[in-house]
Amino acid sequence: MTYISLDKSLLQNLIDAINSYAQSHDFEVGEVKWINWTEDDPAGVGYRVANGSTLAGMSTTMTTLSGEIQVRLDEAVAMNESGITMSDGNTVSYYLPDGGEDTVENVRAYNSKSLDAAKSEATALYQATNSPNGRSEDGRTIDEIYAEMAKHQDVPTYSAAYIQALDKAAETRPYSEEDINKTGAELFLELMNRSRDSYSGEVMPPHFSTLGHMLAAASQDEVGGASLAKDVYPQDGSTMSLASKISLNAALSETPTRFGTRFLVDIASRSEGQDPNQGGMEGEDVINLTRYNADVLGGALTAMGNNPKAALDYLASAGGTVDANGTWTPNDAAQSRWDRLKHRDWNQAGLDGFTAALGAASSYRNVTGDTGDVIHADARATWLAGNTISHFGGGDVKKEDFSEKMKENLSLVIANSPEEVSVAAEGADLEDTDGAKLPTKPQAITNLTYRVIDNENAAATIATGLGDYHHDHIDRDMQSGDMTTLKGNYESAAASQGYIERLIESRLTDNKEDAEKRKTAIDTAASVFTTVAATGVTVATAGTSAAVLAPFAVDVGTTIAKPVVVDALTEGWGEDRNKDDSPGTPRDILEAQGYTDAAQYGLLSDESIALAQKQGLLLNADGSVIEVPPGGYSDSYLRKVQSWKKKAGDPATQEVSDSIDSGLDDGREQASKLLTNKN
Template identity: 35%
Template sequence: MVFVSLDPERLLSYVVGLESWAAMADTERLQVAARNVNRVGEPVVGSVEWKTLPGGGGAWVGAVVGGAGAGGPVPVGAGAGWGAAVVHLQGVAEELRTRRQEAVDMNSQGVTMAGPGGWVCYYLPEGVEDTVANVVAYNSLSVVGGRGDATALNQALSSREGVAEDGRSVEQVLAEMAKHQDVPTYGVSFVNTFGVEGFLGLPGRVESYHTVYEGAGGGTQNMANAVVDREAAAQGVGVLGHVLAASTQPGVEVREQGEVVDMAAAVYSGVHQEGHQGRMSGLNALLAAEGAVYGADFLVDLAGRLEGDDYDGAVPAEVSRHKGYEGLYTGGSLDPLYGVLSAMGSNPRAALGYLVPDGEPDGRGGWVPGQEAQERWELLGSREWDPQVGLDGLTAAQAGVSSLRGDTEAGTAASATWVTARSMEMAVNEVSLEDYTETMKENLSVLVANSAQEAVQVANGKDPKGLGLDDPEDKGSMEGRNLVASLMYRVVDNEDAAATMAAAMANQALGAEVSSPEGLYNKYEAAAAAQAFLEAVGSVRASDLEARAASEAAGAREAAGTAVSVFTTVAGAGVGAVTSGPAAPLVWSLGTTLARPVVVDALAPETVEALDNPAAGGTDLLEAYACAEAANSGLVPQEALAPERFVDPATGEPYSWYHEPGSGDGPVVDLPAAPGPGTVSDVREWAMSIEVARADHDDVLGTVRGRVGNGADRAAARVLAEDGAGGDSGVTINKD
């Protein structure tokens, strides 16, 4: 978001001067024109010299009206250059006056904050052009709209018919609100109208609106016979969550009775008002609204206040008939930390500020947490959480922080890495696998994704040094490897989590360009190990689930299959010309981090179709990609790439995926996004043919295929503890 600041007094002085100059120039123009009209014969003057704008800015009137440059003649006719220039300057003055007035009004109404020296500002969303129309739309009109929609929503919710005085229903008001829900000026105006406490009661009121009571003759209205339209209620509360988030942004202020409101303090007070404990459930739903981005300072302050409140195990549906829970929203949680931590998942800076309130770099690229940070983690590890969603919130915040591992500021990256490692330890060593929810798994997969370099290292039998999990002096420790493998095991049966880890590991292993045969070998051996390791972890998880339920095991196997498909799809994006095709949503550059997991169901249909590839299993497809990259990178002799080496025996013509070197038609081996088994077989047959083997003097194609197989076999053995090569011992997975 952008706040444009200005000095209202100095700008007004400039506007008045500009208007005066324009008026003077227009008077002179009219005088010259009149003398010309009244004179018989040749005009006294047909043009005048160009003039500069007031204030010595050096801008020429002629530049405004399309003149060729400074010093040229300006026609003085009524509709010609001089007149047009005057009109333009009057318009500029009016636009500046409007901008100034918008900024002054936003400040005087308590919407935007004043800066030092009496400066005021107006708001514009990021990327929106600074035009008068936009300034008015996102400031004064937003304030009016927020106030009007708040009034209408209150009227509609209070009406037995659910209709406001302006004729709009609750649904219609919420639909209009959704159009402006992320505009800070709108949000502030809306919250100002209700007041913070009134706003906190809205989730319960929206839920009541979407509730019907069943029973003979309508029955007694209590939650025992209530039927709530959960989807409609959640959608409405989601809009309200965005509006509240908008009001917490830096640069705007909520006010009550003319005084600036400390939003964190007011919200905390509102949910602790005697008799209104139920508001906590509504607040959590507001904070957890999907896609809502709350202000960082607000979240950190609020979380610091709420962490002192214990969760007593109360469930909204069970306490709905108890006194003291006014404002209850039964679709939410009463765990004080759930909502605020969930919100931090959408604001990684806030999550980092809360989870690492103090500390310092250790001088070796690591981080030493301070006393407050250690105490906070002790609290988070020892408190009781809502068993349904509590840890969903914590892991969302942890996932958000992990996205900052790639930050350019060394201290930020180091502290984010410390949080990531500490979060892994908590998830594996302090939380029972039985307590994992599907949302937790998706969030925790983001930790692995943002530690893709370390995950690939573990798959290749190396220590994940970058996480700082092991004693740097203990070269042989397996603690870090076991921890990463255990976390992968715990989440791999969730399809989105499996896809997230696979995409990140594939991008990490295959992201680097190669310029030598050895670089090619190392790249594909590491990639094959990463794919096989993840596949083996998924296989073990599925086998362990067989004893519990066949359906759970089937789901785990499907998730593992998705992981392999995602991995090979990403692998194919680096070969040929498919980077803008179906694989594009799953491909990113080295060093990129994620704040959210990959959602398979949200992928484009063509991407999902590419994942449904029968050739994805095993190492054959990865071998085909390795051979294709060898050909495309100039690592294979030209003789091996001659057209006669790529003739399809079924047609007698070159394969559709082959382009003759130097033809300019594309890569030599231009594989589709999801090559089928037939294409994979054709590529491997080309690479393994006697003619190509003779031409490939350094055996690049044969060596890279062998390295793919070795990498896959050894990685699988590390998980299955069947290392036939007698090398690395297997990782130990914590399954408790």
């Protein structure tokens, strides 16, 4: 979404100046035209200023331009005065959707016309829901009104104006004495309550879904989301009905579109002090197959899973101190909040939400400097990630308490800590890592990875994060590296692969899964790891097949902000090989890429490289790298690589191969050694 900001005074001065110049131009053209009509015109100037000429039309062009600018300014002023697009001082703004062309028609459609439509629909729905025949005064049914609302449900200006207009509708034609004193937000929540009354808990009520989208749209910072939070969840929420809290919790949890940052942080801050089990069984309801209670904090945290900035701002609020190494020490407020949250009596939906926010916040790890208005982003995210790993990888939470959603959410924290996972897999100390230090232990990293890795999407998420880390690390180091550097990098990558494989095997064995399922799970995760490490394909570059994964790492670069869906990531990989061919083994994929890097950086003999080029392997004739697509590492291709290796007899290839075997053994050994808590 786009908000175009204008300086009201400066732009009006520009409009006035254009109009003044147009008038002067028109007057001067008229003078020239009159003289050449009444006097002799030896130079033929008359036709140059006649009606329809370029000079004569310039004043009209300027007036038209100033008129279009005036429309934009008037729309922005009207939106600001209506309280929809709030701004400071002399700045006003109007709204356009992403991809929307900035035309007069669109500016009006998404601003003043949106406001008018919102007022009309709000009045109509208030009438219909309170009338005996279920129709508004203009004769429309509730379903018909909702159908019109659904067309605008994701437009912030429309949705914000709609909630405002409910208040006016109740004041003008109240259906009860109580309605007169209710805010638009209160009436909106009551609509949400009614919208789910006649539906079973197995489905998402369609009208509830529409209202959820509208709430998300109206919650954006640019249309007063922070102010809306105070109306939706007044003070500490004690005046709200249980039904409204359940509706708000479910809407925050079920709506896929992003809620505003300040709205979410404010809602979470207001609701965190409430009893999570308030109302008992009466304070619960099943919506879309999920049991929701009146604990709105769980819903706010779930919504933060789609808004990493809100998650970081709430869970590791700005403040505290950062030392010379980039390590963040929280202030008392942030530390106290973390201590309260990790020991809170969550229900399952709340725990899913808590971990969703933790996963999203971890996507700010390893960013450089400040990100926009997120100060000390990496330092704060690193502190939070370390505490998350220690809590969920320690004795506070048992593995049987992990839902599948929790596993996927927490896999993000592991995936966004790839350097520390790699260090653990090599048996090194976490203090050896660069930048801010992750405040946890290798054992906690290993325990948490073990607990989540039997979920295939969690395994793919971790494998993707690790693979991307090693791919970038190899690319960076080999710009000035030698054979020792290459071997060290591939030994490290292989250690990460062996570490993942051993933890999957251990977890699925403990789950009493059969051997075939264990093998499939290990091969899938290892293939994702080695393919990403070799090709650099990631959730952000996988193309349209990965669209279901969005949004990724919004505003934070190359880390992962949502769990990877393994089927979406790997969809189409098989299209790069013959249908009768099978995929290559993960180890052989890593080895083949090691040989490619050795050739690229001149670490193989000229004879070996020439033989590879002749066979269409490793390098093109011009010396550039042969880009193998993700599915191109087929069994037949890798057998060709092995045949080339044997025929070339280059000692350097054996050094690479031995390094990979050594790394695999080390990673497996470290996984077994560091796995200290299987409970």
